[in-house]
Amino acid sequence: MNILLLGATGRVGSELLQRALDDGHEVVALVRSQAKLNAASPHLYTIQGDVLQSADLERAMRAIPVDSVVSALGTDKNNTLSRVTPSLISLMDKHAVRRIITVGTAGILNSRNDPGLYRFQANESKRKTTTAAEDHLAAYRHVKASDLDWTIVCPTYLPAGDEYGNYRVRKNWLPEDGQKITVPDAAAFVYSQIASSEYSQSRAGIAY
Known part of the structure; x- marks a missing residue:
């Protein structure tokens, strides 16, 4: 599979990159600094640039025929x-790429306490500011x-940590009493969605 990966130098993105390369996928990584990319492979195509520049x-989209886009961009x-x-979205439409998996935040999942609101709007999130959640929501x-x-x-x-594999997932909600999930486990689930349609057209809340 040919994957365009955004955010490849971040915590989740670097894990995603290594998993994809280990499995023999062709990966295009659009990065601001190639020096921060801790991976090398004949299957890796590195494009230096800014995601905010069309x-x-x-x-990046034209480097190879892309099958799917995975975005681990932060806010x-x-x-x-x-x-x-x-x-x-416009470029994906132009190049007839249909599948996109992105890493969001639990703040944009449905609120249990206040129906009709997102978790960050109902103060279920522990973050003191809503700037990041608002960007994810947009x-x-x-x-x-x-x-x-x-x-x-x-x-x-x-948090950083090991891969345990015993996480829980729920469509559009955070699993009840979910508190955390390590970066490797989060990356493992994101990566699994490239070849899965189980959570298509959904937000997937994930936690232990």
Whole structure:
């Protein structure tokens, strides 16, 4: 499979990259700095650029015939996710790429306490600010309104640690009393969705 990976130098993204390369997939990684990319393989195509620049996204999309897009991009005070998502959707439509899996946040899952609200709106999230959740929410709304085959994986607190495999997943909700999930386990689930349609057109809440 040919995969366009965004956020390949991040904690989850670097795990995703190694898993895909180990399985022999062809991976295009769009990165701002090649020096931060801790992987080398004849199956890896590195494009240096900025995801917020449509021309750079276009170069990455055209590097090889892409089958799916996996985004482990983080958010920041620049509203990166809400800015890049419309361009990404447009390019996927242009190049007839249907499948996208993104890493979101548990804050945009449904609230148990306040029906009709998201967790971050109902103060179920432990984060003191809502800036990141709002950026993730904007990206989610763009993807949901598209014609793409999408899955947004929404982990709660992501500490470093080992891969245990005993996590729980629930569509559009955080598993009850879910508190955390390690980076390797979160990456394992994200990676599994490339070849799965179980959580298509859904947010997938994930936690131990």
